[in-house]
Each structure stands twice: as C-alpha cells, then as structure tokens.
Amino acid sequence: MANTQDPKMHKGSQFDPAETNSSPSRRSFLRNGSIATMAAAIGMQIPFEKLLPDGVSLVGMAHAADMKKIDGKIPEMIILNDKPLNAEPPPHFLDDSVTPYDKMFVRNNGIPPVQVDAATWKLTIEGESAKKSVSLSIADLKKKFKTYTYQIQLECGGNGRSEFNPPAKGNQWRVGAVSCAEWTGVRLRDVLEYVGIKDDAVYIGYYGTDTHVSGDPNKVVISRGVPMSKALEDESLIAWAMNGEDIPPLHGYPLRLITGGWPASTSGKWLNRIVIRNKEHDGPKMTGMSYRVPAYPVAPGTKVPEKDMAVIQSMPVKSLITSPRSGSLATLGQELEVRGHAWAGDLAIKAVDISIDFGSTWHACDLKAPRNRLAWQDWSAKVSFPQAGYYEIWARATDENGTMQPMVVPGWNPRGYLNNACHRVAVKAI
Numbered sequence: 001m002a003n004t005q006d007p008k009m010h011k012g013s014q015f016d017p018a019e020t021n022s023s024p025s026r027r028s029f030l031r032n033g034s035i036a037t038m039a040a041a042i043g044m045q046i047p048f049e050k051l052l053p054d055g056v057s058l059v060g061m062a063h064a065a066d067m068k069k070i071d072g073k074i075p076e077m078i079i080l081n082d083k084p085l086n087a088e089p090p091p092h093f094l095d096d097s098v099t100p101y102d103k104m105f106v107r108n109n110g111i112p113p114v115q116v117d118a119a120t121w122k123l124t125i126e127g128e129s130a131k132k133s134v135s136l137s138i139a140d141l142k143k144k145f146k147t148y149t150y151q152i153q154l155e156c157g158g159n160g161r162s163e164f165n166p167p168a169k170g171n172q173w174r175v176g177a178v179s180c181a182e183w184t185g186v187r188l189r190d191v192l193e194y195v196g197i198k199d200d201a202v203y204i205g206y207y208g209t210d211t212h213v214s215g216d217p218n219k220v221v222i223s224r225g226v227p228m229s230k231a232l233e234d235e236s237l238i239a240w241a242m243n244g245e246d247i248p249p250l251h252g253y254p255l256r257l258i259t260g261g262w263p264a265s266t267s268g269k270w271l272n273r274i275v276i277r278n279k280e281h282d283g284p285k286m287t288g289m290s291y292r293v294p295a296y297p298v299a300p301g302t303k304v305p306e307k308d309m310a311v312i313q314s315m316p317v318k319s320l321i322t323s324p325r326s327g328s329l330a331t332l333g334q335e336l337e338v339r340g341h342a343w344a345g346d347l348a349i350k351a352v353d354i355s356i357d358f359g360s361t362w363h364a365c366d367l368k369a370p371r372n373r374l375a376w377q378d379w380s381a382k383v384s385f386p387q388a389g390y391y392e393i394w395a396r397a398t399d400e401n402g403t404m405q406p407m408v409v410p411g412w413n414p415r416g417y418l419n420n421a422c423h424r425v426a427v428k429a430i
Contacts, residue, residue: 092325110221127275131196157263160419168416185239205281206268223283260374314345
C-alpha cells in the first residue's frame with residue numbers, strides 16, 4: 001500500500017491543492033478559464049480533462065488556509081470565527097474510525113461556560129406536555145437509568161457552505177465539520193418516560209448554559225429540538241462522556257444531548273434543561289430561516305419567504321475522503337489506497353464508489369458495517385493511474401434507499417445548508 005500520508009511526499013513539492021471544492025481561488029480560476037492554465041501551473045497533463053463536467057472546476061488549486069491554534073486541538077485546525085469560536089480540521093485529519101477530541105470540529109453559537117461544577121449540575125425536565133417537572137443531578141442519571149455507549153456521527157448543517165454560489169451568510173465551512181465520537185450516557189427516552197409524557201407531546205427542546213456573544217445574560221443563545229419520534233430513538237442520549245472520558249469543555253461538559261444523524265445543532269451542549277412541548281419547539285434558531293431550507297427547489301439567489309422554509313431533519317447521504325490528502329503524489333505502477341467514511345442521516349450506507357476520471361466511470365469500494373446505527377461507515381479502495389498527470393479522486397456514497405450523492409453542489413438555499421456534493425481530492429501521478 002502506498003503511504004500517501006508520508007510527509008516526505010509533500011516536502012518540497014510545488015503541488016499544493018485546495019482542500020475544498022470552492023475556495024475563492026478556485027472560483028477565480030474558473031472565471032479565468034482554464035484547464036490549460038492549470039496544467040501549465042502544475043507542469044503536467046490532465047489525462048481526463050475532456051471528461052470534466054461543465055460547470056465543475058478543478059480542485060487542485062493552491063489555497064493557503066489561515067491557520068491558528070486552539071488549546072488541545074491540532075495546530076492545523078482551520079478557525080473560521082473566533083467569537084463565537086468555530087473551527088474545523090482538514091479532511092485528512094479525520095481518518096480515525098472514532099474521532100478523537102483534538103481533531104473534532106468546534107461549533108459554537110455563543111460563549112461556553114467557564115466555571116462548571118459537575119457535582120452540583122442539575123438537569124431539569126419540564127414543559128406543557130411533561131406530567132411533572134423533575135430535576136436530576138448527574139449522579140441521579142447514572143444511578144436511576146441504564147447506561148449506553150454508541151458511536152454517533154454528528155455533522156454541522158452548514159458543512160460545505162463555502163461551495164454555494166452566490167455565497168450564503170454564516171461560517172464558510174469546508175468539509176471538515178463532521179465527526180464520529182463514542183458517546184456514553186442514558187437514553188433520553190428513559191428520562192422522558194420517568195418524568196411522564198402527556199398524550200399531546202409532539203416535540204422536545206433543549207437549553208444550555210452558554211452565554212450570548214452580546215453579553216446579555218437574558219438572551220438564550222440557541223434552543224433547538226427534535227420531534228418526539230426522534231427523541232424516543234434508542235440512540236438519542238443525555239451524555240456525560242465522550243470517547244470514555246468526561247466530555248471536553250468545548251464539546252459540552254458536563255452534559256450534552258446527542259441526537260445523531262440530524263444537524264449537530266440539535267445535540268445541545270452544556271445541557272441543563274429539556275422541555276416537552278405540545279407544538280414544534282420555538283426556541284432561538286428553531287424559527288425564521290435558521291436550520292431551514294426551502295420546501296421546494298429555488299434558483300440561486302432567490303429570496304424565499306419564511307413561510308416556505310422547512311426545518312431540516314435527517315441529514316443527506318454523504319462521504320469524505322480521508323486518505324490520500326489532497327496534494328499527494330502517487331507512483332505509476334503502484335496501487336494507491338483510498339479510504340474514508342460515509343453516512344446518511346437516519347439511514348445506513350449501502351455502497352461507496354470512487355472515480356478518477358471526473359465521474360465518467362466509478363469503481364466499487366469495500367464498505368464496513370457501522371459499529372451501531374447512526375455511526376459513520378469506513379470504506380476503502382485501491383486505484384492505479386494509466387499515465388502520469390493530474391487526477392482527482394471523487395467519492396460517491398449511496399444510502400440504503402438508493403439515493404446517491406450528487407457530483408456537484410446540490411440545490412442552492414439561502415443559508416447554505418445540506419451541501420452533500422461528492423468530496424474530491426487532487427493527486428499527482430508521477
């Protein structure tokens with residue numbers, strides 16, 4: 001197997017492609033024209049250039065990320081915003097089957113709490129459709145309910161937003177705002193049933209202890225939720241541990257709601273209150289345009305009335321190439337191993353295919369079963385290249401219902417959610 005992550009393969013190379021499909025430099029490149037210019041820039045042929053679909057530009061353009069550091073995270077973490085702090089890793093750092101803390105994306109809407117005492121922490125469950133109001137300590141949760149551990153895939157609803165054109169407002173996530181960690185806690189269902197659920201219950205909502213970036217202590221940062229059917233699933237957890245240890249502060253210590261397969265914004269951090277509602281939850285960022293997409297296809301740039309926006313539920317089918325990293329070198333005559341992960345919201349993945357000729361032909365990958373429902377699935381394949389030159393490896397996943405990832409950016413929407421276009425990496429065969 002070719003070691004495509006050997007740093008020696010990058011040392012001194014002039015081949016330094018973008019990690020994403022739509023950096024400004026790439027769009028500029030598309031405007032200026034030219035596969036020929038690209039080939040000249042890298043000093044190589046592009047063997048399948050005639051097969052590149054119209055409207056799709058090459059991923060292999062140089063793009064220098066603005067690298068800063070977050071304590072405990074890898075230095076290569078890409079910081080998109082520092083207030084609130086939002087950051088993601090380059091995709092080749094997400095190669096682990098279980099995502100470690102230092103490589104997990106950070107998504108905040110407010111300022112995390114700085115003084116947390118887990119020993120006195122209380123979780124209150126109440127609401128108009130709760131039969132009573134109950135407050136439980138973390139010790140109570142551990143004592144009263146059975147503990148479960150699941151690997152759960154979480155993805156920001158705006159992951160891939162940077163590829164939409166015209167651009168959507170918000171953090172310009174590339175492809176690294178996704179993770180699959182191992183979460184331990186109690187089932188949300190068991191706790192809700194302990195409190196008592198009235199017959200008219202339709203939704204739950206959560207609240208945390210993060211503070212608004214304005215500093216106003218009376219403003220709720222974010223309070224989203226899910227329908228009861230999702231809340232009552234086996235894998236919906238009230239978690240106190242991640243990867244076998246206390247949840248790190250940036251990821252919700254000491255309690256976090258976990259609802260895998262839906263936008264990660266439904267997995268509330270620093271959890272201290274859950275409400276059982278007799279209507280769709282209407283907390284901050286549940287209404288208006290937040291985490292909603294048009295209920296029908298719209299042309300790019302369309303102003304869509306709020307009444308025509310629908311809440312995002314299960315995330316779409318998607319895959320990520322974690323090896324080789326974009327910009328790797330491959331040796332002619334030697335097979336190159338390609339691997340990554342795939343996921344599909346509430347569904348399982350049934351196939352992953354890769355292409356080296358801009359999607360003209362596809363080759364099936366080996367696909368592993370998920371560790372449990374709502375975990376992502378590892379896949380791998382080996383490819384060889386027919387001649388020297390610039391190539392792109394594209395990955396395409398298919399879910400258990402037969403829905404495939406689109407090769408290009410899917411339907412535009414005002415906030416830039418749910419981009420599940422095929423992930424691509426650039427490889428130079430020599």
